[in-house]
Amino acid sequence: MHLFEAIIDANHRAVAGDASAGLHPAEFAESLPVIALTCVDPRLNAFFPNALALPGEQFIWLRNAGNIITGPMSSTMRSLALACAVKGGEEIAIIGHTDCQVAKTPTVVLLEKLNMLGVDRSRLPDNISEFFGTFGSERQNVIKACDFARSSPLIGPKIPVHGLMLDIGTGKLDWVVNGYDTLPANTHTPAPKTQFASIGEIGSFKNFEMGEMKFPDMKIGEAAVKTQTVQPPQVRIVAPTVAEAPKAPAPTLPPMRKKTPPPPTIQPRPKFPGKY
Numbered sequence: 001m002h003l004f005e006a007i008i009d010a011n012h013r014a015v016a017g018d019a020s021a022g023l024h025p026a027e028f029a030e031s032l033p034v035i036a037l038t039c040v041d042p043r044l045n046a047f048f049p050n051a052l053a054l055p056g057e058q059f060i061w062l063r064n065a066g067n068i069i070t071g072p073m074s075s076t077m078r079s080l081a082l083a084c085a086v087k088g089g090e091e092i093a094i095i096g097h098t099d100c101q102v103a104k105t106p107t108v109v110l111l112e113k114l115n116m117l118g119v120d121r122s123r124l125p126d127n128i129s130e131f132f133g134t135f136g137s138e139r140q141n142v143i144k145a146c147d148f149a150r151s152s153p154l155i156g157p158k159i160p161v162h163g164l165m166l167d168i169g170t171g172k173l174d175w176v177v178n179g180y181d182t183l184p185a186n187t188h189t190p191a192p193k194t195q196f197a198s199i200g201e202i203g204s205f206k207n208f209e210m211g212e213m214k215f216p217d218m219k220i221g222e223a224a225v226k227t228q229t230v231q232p233p234q235v236r237i238v239a240p241t242v243a244e245a246p247k248a249p250a251p252t253l254p255p256m257r258k259k260t261p262p263p264p265t266i267q268p269r270p271k272f273p274g275k276y
C-alpha cells in the first residue's frame, strides 16, 4: 500500500467514527515529507495536517487562493519544485476543498470586488479568468492543477502528483487524481503493505529507531500515559469553539458562513526521525 492510499483509508475510517484509525508515518519514510498545495480558506486551518494523519514536520504546506496552478512554469510550480529539491518533498498532493469561494465568485463579481478595493480595471489583463486561473468546479481545478504539475519540467518523474478533494463539512478526503497511476514503471517503490496500528500502539514508537521497528504489546491506558511524554505539545490542532474565538472588534469582518467542524481525530504517531 502506498502512503496516500493508507492516508485516505485512515481518513475514511476516522470520519466514519473509528477511534483507532491512524497511520504509522515511519512505515512510509521513503515517501515523506509530503508537499500539500491547498486553498487559503481559513476553514482549512483546523484540518491540516490532521486530516492526513501526518506529523507537522513531515507536512510541507503551500497555499494560494483556490489552490490554483496557472501553468507548468508558474510561480506556484517553482515553489513546488523548490520544496522537492530543497526540502526533500517526496510526494505532491494538490488538495481542493468543497464550498471554495473562488469557485463561487464569477469573473464579473470578482471585477466588482476589485473595483471596490480601488483596483483599476484598465490596469488589469484583458482575460481576468485566465490571469487569475479562476474556476467553476473545484474538482476540475484540481485535475487541471495536477496536469500542469505532472507535465512540468520542474518536477521529476519519480515524484507522485496527487489530486484530492476535502469535504470541508466532514473532513473526508477523496481521490481526484491518483498520482501513483502515472509514475514511470519501477521508479517509485511502495512501502511494504502493513496493517494499521491502533491508538493503543502509539506508545510503541516511543523508542523508535530508523531500521529498528518493534511494536511491543501495550495496554491502551498504558500507551496513552506514555504518549503524553513524547507527543509534541501542539501536534493536535483542534478547531476553536465559539467561546474560544478571539473577541477582537470586527465591525468590518463578514460573519462566518458556517461553523468549522472539528477535524477527524486520526493522529500521527510521534517520535519520528525526520529528514530535515
Ligand SMILES: [Zn+2]
Pocket (backbone or CB within 6 Å): 039, 040, 041, 065, 066, 067, 097, 099, 100, 101, 102
Ligand atoms: Zn477555497
